[in-house]
Amino acid sequence: MTETVPRESARAAVDPDAPEEEGGGRPPLTILLAGPRGFCAGVDRAILIVEKALEKFGPPVYVRHEIVHNRFVVESLEAKGAVFVEEVEEAPADRPIVFSAHGVPKRVPAEAQAREMIYVDATCPLVSKVHREVERHHAAGRIIALIGHAGHPEVEGTMGQLPDGAILLVERPDDVPHLAVPEGAALAYASQTTLSVDEAADCIAALKARFPDIAGPKQEDICYATTNRQASAREIARRSDAVLVLGAPNSSNSNRLVDVAKAEGCDNARLIQRAADIDWGTLAGVRTLGLTAGASAPDVLVEEVIAACRTRFDVSVEEVVTAVEDVEFKLPRALVV
Numbered sequence: 001m002t003e004t005v006p007r008e009s010a011r012a013a014v015d016p017d018a019p020e021e022e023g024g025g026r027p028p029l030t031i032l033l034a035g036p037r038g039f040c041a042g043v044d045r046a047i048l049i050v051e052k053a054l055e056k057f058g059p060p061v062y063v064r065h066e067i068v069h070n071r072f073v074v075e076s077l078e079a080k081g082a083v084f085v086e087e088v089e090e091a092p093a094d095r096p097i098v099f100s101a102h103g104v105p106k107r108v109p110a111e112a113q114a115r116e117m118i119y120v121d122a123t124c125p126l127v128s129k130v131h132r133e134v135e136r137h138h139a140a141g142r143i144i145a146l147i148g149h150a151g152h153p154e155v156e157g158t159m160g161q162l163p164d165g166a167i168l169l170v171e172r173p174d175d176v177p178h179l180a181v182p183e184g185a186a187l188a189y190a191s192q193t194t195l196s197v198d199e200a201a202d203c204i205a206a207l208k209a210r211f212p213d214i215a216g217p218k219q220e221d222i223c224y225a226t227t228n229r230q231a232s233a234r235e236i237a238r239r240s241d242a243v244l245v246l247g248a249p250n251s252s253n254s255n256r257l258v259d260v261a262k263a264e265g266c267d268n269a270r271l272i273q274r275a276a277d278i279d280w281g282t283l284a285g286v287r288t289l290g291l292t293a294g295a296s297a298p299d300v301l302v303e304e305v306i307a308a309c310r311t312r313f314d315v316s317v318e319e320v321v322t323a324v325e326d327v328e329f330k331l332p333r334a335l336v337v
Contacts (some may be wrong), residue, residue, distance in 0.1 A: 105160020
């Protein structure tokens with residue numbers, strides 16, 4: 001269904017440097033708005049956990065690492081009294097601390113307990129599922145190959161569930177031949193939840209080719225929200241001259257949406273954090289623009305981009321829905337009133 005967003009909703013004044021059609025007036029632009037896009041249930045839950053902790057304990061509440069990878073969200077929570085730190089020791093022992101949605105190594109809650117701190121775990125339940133998987137495989141005597149990106153907080157959290165050496169990181173299929181696995185060892189694999197579906201499939205194929213008996217997860221590790229957003233990004237990319245993805249540079253799932261759009265043949269696909277980041281020169285001559293947002297980007301930023309486009313183009317918006325999400329995750333009992 002095609003929907004034209006009301007002009008009154010645009011928050012920016014008309015740009016005097018906006019392009020004009022040959023006969024005068026602004027050029028037409030159809031925005032294909034991906035659905036689903038933006039916040040997933042895990043991100044909604046993590047943000048709500050911080051807000052509920054602020055209500056219950058009063059500010060300041062400390063948060064280890066960015067609660068989700070989005071500066072707009074982080075700054076909004078800072079304005080309410082959240083203080084973001086990188087390690088538990090940076091927070092005073094007499095204030096509560098929240099662990100981010102990406103998950104943390106086991107040493108982190110152990111440090112909080114040793115300091116007798118109140119702590120709340122906002123790890124996404126789908127990330128926690130992967131943590132339990134690798135623990136089960138380890139208990140069964142298997143070495144785990146974790147498909148993911150080195151340095152990502154989720155990968156660090158998952159690898160930190162087990163002793164050093166119990167998990168081997170696989171970033172790309174080319175890593176598989178070099179895995180140092182003892183002769184006759186039993187193996188299993190797990191995946192970071194925010195990977196490109198195709199990226200993970202290539203690594204899994206390489207693992208199965210070298211280790212035919214490798215065990216996999218009972219259910220797909222890549223989360224429903226990542227899969228759904230990639231599917232909708234593919235759909236809009238096929239029909240678009242350019243694609244904009246709202247998300248943070250350190251957001252894995254947002255970067256994968258850019259990769260997916262390019263893989264579908266839309267080379268003019270870019271990641272932006274806000275409307276102010278748009279390079280309008282890259283949209284010269286564009287008549288169909290795909291627009292989506294990573295799982296940690298709020299929809300208000302999507303509206304901001306549409307409003308900015310209205311100052312330069314005669315915009316109509318078509319929502320392209322490939323899935324409907326109704327997933328909800330419960331809050332920790334400690335925060336339920």
